[in-house]
Amino acid sequence: MQDSLDLRALRDIGLSHDTVQAALARPRPDGTRLARVVEIQRDHLVVHDGVDAHAVVPWPTLRAALEQSRDPLVVGDWVWWRAAASDGDRGWAVARLPARNRLARRDPAGGRQGLVANIDTALIVMGLDHDFNLRRLDRFLVLAHSADARVAVVLSKADGCADVAGALARVRAHLGDARDDVAVIAVDGRSPDAARALAPWLARGSTLVTLGSSGAGKTTLTNTLTRAASTTQSVRADDDKGRHTTTVRTLHRTAGGACLIDTPGLRQLWLDADADTLHGAFPEIGMLALQCRYRDCRHAREPGCAVREQVSPERLVSFQKLLREANRENDDIFQRRRHVAVMKQRTRDNRARNAARGDR
Ligand SMILES: Nc1nc2c(ncn2[C@@H]2O[C@H](COP(=O)(O)OP(=O)(O)OP(=O)(O)O)[C@@H](O)[C@H]2O)c(=O)[nH]1
Ligand SMILES: [Zn+2]
Numbered sequence: 001m002q003d004s005l006d007l008r009a010l011r012d013i014g015l016s017h018d019t020v021q022a023a024l025a026r027p028r029p030d031g032t033r034l035a036r037v038v039e040i041q042r043d044h045l046v047v048h049d050g051v052d053a054h055a056v057v058p059w060p061t062l063r064a065a066l067e068q069s070r071d072p073l074v075v076g077d078w079v080w081w082r083a084a085a086s087d088g089d090r091g092w093a094v095a096r097l098p099a100r101n102r103l104a105r106r107d108p109a110g111g112r113q114g115l116v117a118n119i120d121t122a123l124i125v126m127g128l129d130h131d132f133n134l135r136r137l138d139r140f141l142v143l144a145h146s147a148d149a150r151v152a153v154v155l156s157k158a159d160g161c162a163d164v165a166g167a168l169a170r171v172r173a174h175l176g177d178a179r180d181d182v183a184v185i186a187v188d189g190r191s192p193d194a195a196r197a198l199a200p201w202l203a204r205g206s207t208l209v210t211l212g213s214s215g216a217g218k219t220t221l222t223n224t225l226t227r228a229a230s231t232t233q234s235v236r237a238d239d240d241k242g243r244h245t246t247t248v249r250t251l252h253r254t255a256g257g258a259c260l261i262d263t264p265g266l267r268q269l270w271l272d273a274d275a276d277t278l279h280g281a282f283p284e285i286g287m288l289a290l291q292c293r294y295r296d297c298r299h300a301r302e303p304g305c306a307v308r309e310q311v312s313p314e315r316l317v318s319f320q321k322l323l324r325e326a327n328r329e330n331d332d333i334f335q336r337r338r339h340v341a342v343m344k345q346r347t348r349d350n351r352a353r354n355a356a357r358g359d360r
Pocket of ligand 1: 156157158159160187188189190212213214215216217218219220221263264265266
């Protein structure tokens, strides 16, 4: 069993300075080694130490702590793990290291669902087809901002789009100067050119996560970026058919040594973001609000509203909707349940109305 850490190998799997600090800050549990969670299966986890993958399950005390905090292990987490007593058995994840960041969403009941941890860059993938939706993009931008991650917006399916330049310009105009930290790139996710376009975000040892709705092209892009990587990396048999739907989050290695976590499409992204995070993701709104005539301007119908004058209407609508959602988080559990009940009833009503009209 290794007693010193193989830092080189661990860096290859995304070990950062913060995690090293976190690891040194507390005593290492006896007989354990450092590894990263690369896959979550129903009955076990896969951790990787930069050299090998190992199947593990949480040690009883860790399991109890995770259950109590309702904050399960996610892909990208770092753990101290211990090999099983006999070969072939599952090892144990003994303790989790504090994460430098974590992406999470809310579930309808108000719980928090961790998605991934310890990321540098979010690749927000949006198809240049019916998937193109600036309001949804804003939502993913807030998610990325909540982890303080760099962001590249990847407009996929550029090969099938008649006006790529126009689409790029629309996204840029929507984000405005305030978000000039966000890169916007159009790609054919199946082409090796996509890897070249994304090279600046794919440095060895950095960690990226794909975000986007189902069918946006996340897995296609992941396959392109990881294709020339390790030959031991299995390629799923149904990928060629393009029908494969991602069901688990998995950390892959790219050809140049970056770590890329592919996520399933998030059908319902209820943000786990407070008003501060929101203002961080929409920095221009807070700045401009200082120039509104009224101090408590809601940027609705008030005269002399600087926000309405200078922010694109679509982006302002995004912001206001997300802010309502964030404020709802402060609701108590009963208000939240009532809200869920209202939403469900509304869905049933819509369905009934559509059925009565004869559409499906
Ligand atoms: N022409 C073209 N097709 C693409 C591109 N990117 C993805 N596709 C196709 O779009 C479909 C959906 O792509 P996926 O990569 O499976 O989408 P996903 O975002 O991983 O979807 P989920 O796994 O359901 O979350 C597949 O048929 C892909 O072949 C692209 O850049 N160009
Ligand atoms: Zn205003």
